[in-house]
Amino acid sequence: VFGDLGAFVDAAISAGAEIDALTDFVQVSKLDPDGRVAGHPRGDGAEAGAAALAYVDAAIDSVLAGECAGLCTAPLSKHRVALRHPGFQGHTEHLAARFHSEVAMMLAGPRLRVTLATNHLALRDVPLQLKPENLARVIRLTHRELSARFGVAKPRLAVCGLNPHASDGGIFGDEEARIVAPAIAIVRSEGVDATGPHPADGLFPRAVRGDFDAVIALFHDQGLIPAKLLDFRETVNVTLGLPHPRTSPDHGTADDIAGLGKADAEPMISALLLAAKLAVRQAS
Amino acid sequence: VFGDLGAFVDAAISAGAEIDALTDFVQVSKLDPDGRVAGHPRGDGAEAGAAALAYVDAAIDSVLAGECAGLCTAPLSKHRVALRHPGFQGHTEHLAARFHSEVAMMLAGPRLRVTLATNHLALRDVPLQLKPENLARVIRLTHRELSARFGVAKPRLAVCGLNPHASDGGIFGDEEARIVAPAIAIVRSEGVDATGPHPADGLFPRAVRGDFDAVIALFHDQGLIPAKLLDFRETVNVTLGLPHPRTSPDHGTADDIAGLGKADAEPMISALLLAAKLAVRQAS
Numbered sequence: 001v002f003g004d005l006g007a008f009v010d011a012a013i014s015a016g017a018e019i020d021a022l023t024d025f026v027q028v029s030k031l032d033p034d035g036r037v038a039g040h041p042r043g044d045g046a047e048a049g050a051a052a053l054a055y056v057d058a059a060i061d062s063v064l065a066g067e068c069a070g071l072c073t074a075p076l077s078k079h080r081v082a083l084r085h086p087g088f089q090g091h092t093e094h095l096a097a098r099f100h101s102e103v104a105m106m107l108a109g110p111r112l113r114v115t116l117a118t119n120h121l122a123l124r125d126v127p128l129q130l131k132p133e134n135l136a137r138v139i140r141l142t143h144r145e146l147s148a149r150f151g152v153a154k155p156r157l158a159v160c161g162l163n164p165h166a167s168d169g170g171i172f173g174d175e176e177a178r179i180v181a182p183a184i185a186i187v188r189s190e191g192v193d194a195t196g197p198h199p200a201d202g203l204f205p206r207a208v209r210g211d212f213d214a215v216i217a218l219f220h221d222q223g224l225i226p227a228k229l230l231d232f233r234e235t236v237n238v239t240l241g242l243p244h245p246r247t248s249p250d251h252g253t254a255d256d257i258a259g260l261g262k263a264d265a266e267p268m269i270s271a272l273l274l275a276a277k278l279a280v281r282q283a284s
Numbered sequence: 285v286f287g288d289l290g291a292f293v294d295a296a297i298s299a300g301a302e303i304d305a306l307t308d309f310v311q312v313s314k315l316d317p318d319g320r321v322a323g324h325p326r327g328d329g330a331e332a333g334a335a336a337l338a339y340v341d342a343a344i345d346s347v348l349a350g351e352c353a354g355l356c357t358a359p360l361s362k363h364r365v366a367l368r369h370p371g372f373q374g375h376t377e378h379l380a381a382r383f384h385s386e387v388a389m390m391l392a393g394p395r396l397r398v399t400l401a402t403n404h405l406a407l408r409d410v411p412l413q414l415k416p417e418n419l420a421r422v423i424r425l426t427h428r429e430l431s432a433r434f435g436v437a438k439p440r441l442a443v444c445g446l447n448p449h450a451s452d453g454g455i456f457g458d459e460e461a462r463i464v465a466p467a468i469a470i471v472r473s474e475g476v477d478a479t480g481p482h483p484a485d486g487l488f489p490r491a492v493r494g495d496f497d498a499v500i501a502l503f504h505d506q507g508l509i510p511a512k513l514l515d516f517r518e519t520v521n522v523t524l525g526l527p528h529p530r531t532s533p534d535h536g537t538a539d540d541i542a543g544l545g546k547a548d549a550e551p552m553i554s555a556l557l558l559a560a561k562l563a564v565r566q567a568s
């Protein structure tokens with residue numbers, strides 16, 4: 001655990017939890033404990049934001065030094081980090097830069113795994129920015145990590161279409177023919193078992209029934225709508241493309257309920273357990 | 285029931301079903317029964333297609349004459365109908381033309397109701413064709429029919445955003461501010477309880493928990509992905525905007541399994557029951 005020991009102990013005491021692993025705690029940055037109120041960082045929050053990024057960086061250093069086998073990150077406030085680190089976009093972009101990796105985001109739940117080919121992008125820009133090479137890279141990454149870290153010997157991947165009914169043979173849009181089919185052809189020529197473009201509305205029920213090991217969604221909501229609808233609490237955000245596993249819960253800091261004992265720990269527990277599982281598989 | 289009596293009786297016999305309602309059967313078009321094979325209409329299928337449309341038209345005539353209180357349509361082959369009626373797009377468009385109505389499609393399931401603001405449209409055209417007035421019309425229609433036909437006294441409606449996180453305050457796209465928010469303002473000024481734009485991925489779990497009576501999705505897959513994932517067999521396609529209720533199952537003709545006894549009757553049963561319920565509520 002990388003963080004502020006005082007805040008951690010305060011939280012544990014208020015939750016009535018026993019702390020039996022303080023030897024594994026790395027005290028990165030000591031914030032002034034006087035008058036600490038959960039969810040209300042001092043001043044403009046810049047000090048708290050800088051500390052949050054310092055914890056993440058210390059954890060990355062530890063992974064790079066070979067001391068840790070993977071990362072599970074807790075939510076942080078992008079806004080507060082950006083007060084001292086202008087342009088900070090989030091964990092995933094920061095990790096990609098520090099590990100010099102091209103990454104993709106997967107949502108992994110008990111019944112569905114979905115990788116996103118594009119992420120925080122206006123919907124109107126999705127057809128313009130989606131390219132066969134980028135999409136092929138994301139499919140390839142999904143294939144590689146499912147077999148290397150998730151224990152799926154021969155991953156069966158399904159790629160969504162962009163348009164209704166995957167364009168019904170070109171009646172509504174041509175991105176299936178121009179972008180998606182060529183990307184699938186590229187990865188199939190490399191031996192990856194990827195099919196599609198499938199009409200997205202019919203594909204997710206098939207994936208849940210077990211016809212596929214992962215779905216590649218072409219844009220944010222196409223993947224996140226089914227992932228959050230199915231298993232909100234047990235669906236974990238996994239960053240593909242890093243040299244080591246990295247997971248996180250798919251929720252924010254929830255400042256409005258901080259310290260009230262209302263937060264649901266299940267998403268964080270799921271993220272921790274998956275990070276451990278992926279790291280063990282990678283090591284073995 | 286409007287259809288071909290010979291084909292109906294053949295199907296009933298092969299399914300081992302008792303037919304006790306032949307007095308309600310309207311024999312519209314008699315197809316040659318010799319050598320009939322389920323799923324393989326004679327020749328190019330033009331005769332079968334024309335017959336299918338004749339059944340639909342006879343049912344519409346009956347509704348217009350006040351003999352029937354609502355319609356439940358079975359799947360038909362758009363392709364085969366179009367062989368004799370070039371330009372035929374489907375039931376919904378045909379009904380809109382014959383009833384001189386502006387319509388919208390709702391998917392109604394036991395846990396979720398979703399209306400589509402746009403339907404069979406390339407994704408790249410959605411941001412261009414979506415207008416505040418059109419969206420307001422669809423929200424208004426959803427409100428009106430939920431209270432008039434579905435027995436929801438004060439419908440609580442939620443409208444999806446178009447972009448990831450509903451654009452996060454304008455960071456990814458501006459359609460929320462330019463189109464969705466103005467549409468919501470229009471209908472709210474008329475007393476409709478509509479909120480949004482909501483980030484779509486977080487909205488559907490809330491709707492399923494009961495926070496809303498219906499969701500308005502901005503494009504086909506945004507609404508159909510959650511609707512089909514939740515309750516595939518019990519989710520019914522409802523046409524809003526017609527003077528009488530009209531439902532249909534949300535699947536095709538499935539020629540590949542015709543006559544094999546494999547088809548699941550549940551979606552058609554759900555559609556029939558909902559048509560009856562809506563017609564009774566409208567009449568009462």
